Amino acid sequence: MPxxxxxxxxxxxxxxxxxDGAMLAAVLPFTARQFGRAIIMPNLKPPAATAADAAAYRDRILAALPAGVEFTPLMTAYLTDATDPDDLAAGAAAGIFTAAKLYPANATTNSxxxxxxLNRIARVLERMAEIGLPLLIHGEVTDGNVDIFDREAVFIDRTLAPLLERHPTLRVVLEHATTQEAVDFVRAHADSGRVGATITAHHLLINRSHIFQGGIxxxxxxxxxxxxxKHRRALVEAAISGEGPFFLGTDTAPHPVTAKESACGCAGCFTAATALELYAEAFEEAGALDKLxxxxxxxxxxxxxxxVSEEQVVLERSGTVVLDLVTLPDGxxxxPFRSGEKLSWRFMGAV
Structure with a gap:
């Protein structure tokens, strides 16, 4: 019986x-409803690059929380060629920074x-290793000669593996892993306890063919x-394995419909509206709800x-229909990902 x-x-x-701004106010309630804490990406315009930037952004997030909702934003530093190691360390010591984010220049949205x-931030990486501040990596090369579907695998070989050799105590999270190569790399370093990977719900549920199914x-x-x-299957196998280096990271990334449906559409899937329901669907399809x-x-x-949180939440098999749209003040x-579709699970809140 199910x-x-x-x-x-x-x-x-x-x-x-x-x-930030009106978009923050519109999407924050979805994340705060389901999750107790979240690692907040710093790729704003301008980016949250200093401790002062991150502290101010944290204040704006807390001010935008719905009344009575408890949620802890965990802030990250946006690394640039000019990042000051002392500011980073001071921000970590003050409880502002939980991690620092590495975007290779021009790899993704607002990067x-x-x-x-990486040679330009060698001192920053040394300081991070010294104080135990994790490095979160958008793991793709930006070399135009590398096919877009190969950029993660090439990054792992060309950049990530040498980085770990140069900084043998640096703790690293390969964000939004998408390939068998990423899974294999993380597993190869599992014994060190210093390499992890986040996996999104959408990468567990779709492969590249879905992007072109019936049209773009x-x-x-x-x-x-x-x-x-084959890569989607590798991600599912890693997620349901229960192995410590693999954990949830939605990479929920909202953009206005006009920015997505344009001549040069923005990258990102907005999964926050039903994040846990989507993960439950992926785990159930794999026969591994007990591993969620x-x-x-x-x-x-x-x-x-x-x-680990002491609070418990409930998902029920009563099903839910994903919102058609999340409206913004400007019209x-x-x-949302799977807009208007029926999902098997419904998030019910705290026990």
């Missing part, structure tokens, strides 16, 4: 884009200020882009050295 109800320790989202050469589907376009079916709590609620806190809207 499981009618799931009870989990309240999960955390270890990779989320909340944006123009990202790092152009711009709301399934994200970076790193979805890969072949480890992936969603236990592995991430342990990697970051944070306490535009955000289209």
């Amino acid at each position: 499981t009618p109800r799931l009870v989990l320790r309240r999960p955390d989202d270890w990779h989320v884009h909340l944006r 123009a200020h990202g790092v152009t050469d 589907r711009p709301h399934l376009y994200c970076l790193p882009i979805a890969k072949r079916e 709590e480890a992936f969603a609620s236990l592995n991430g806190p342990r990697f970051y050295g944070l306490p 535009d809207a955000v289209l």
Whole structure:
């Protein structure tokens, strides 16, 4: 008989884009409803690059929270070629920074200020290793000669492996892993306890063919882009394994519909509206609902050295229909992943 109800320790989202201003106010309630904590991406315009920037952004997030909702934003530093190691260390010591984010310059949304050469931030990486501040990596090369579907695998060989050799105590999270190569790399370093990977719900549920099913589907376009079916299967196998280095990170990334459905559409899938329902669907399809709590609620806190939540939440098999649109004050809207579709699970809140 199918499981009618799931009870989990309240999960955390270890990779989320909340944006700012009106978009922040529109999307934050979805993440805060399901997750107790979230690693907040700093790729704003301008980016949250200093401790002062991150503290101010944290204040704006807390001010935008719905009344009575408890939620902890965990802030990250946007690394640039000019990042000051002392500011980074001071921000970590003050409890402002939980991690620092490496965007290779021009790799994805709002990454123009990202790092152009790892040698330029060698002192920053040394300081991070010294103080135990994790490095979160958007793992793609930006070399135009490398096919977009190969950019993660090439990054792992060309950049990530040498980086770990140069900094043998640096703790690293390969964000939004999308390939068999990423899974294999993380597993090869599992014994060190210093390499982790987040996996999104959409990369568990779609492969690259879905983007072109019946025409171009711009709301399934994200970076790193979805890969072949063999890679999706590798991600599912890693997520349901229960292994400590793999944990939940939605990479929910809202854009207005007009920005997605344009001549040069933005990358990102907005999954926050039904994040846990989507993960439950992927785990159920794999016959591994009993492994969801480890992936969603236990592995991430342990990697970051944070306490596991004592609160419990419930998912029920009553089903839910994904919102058609999330409206914005300017009349535009955000289209959720699987907009208008029926999902098997419904998030019911705390026990």
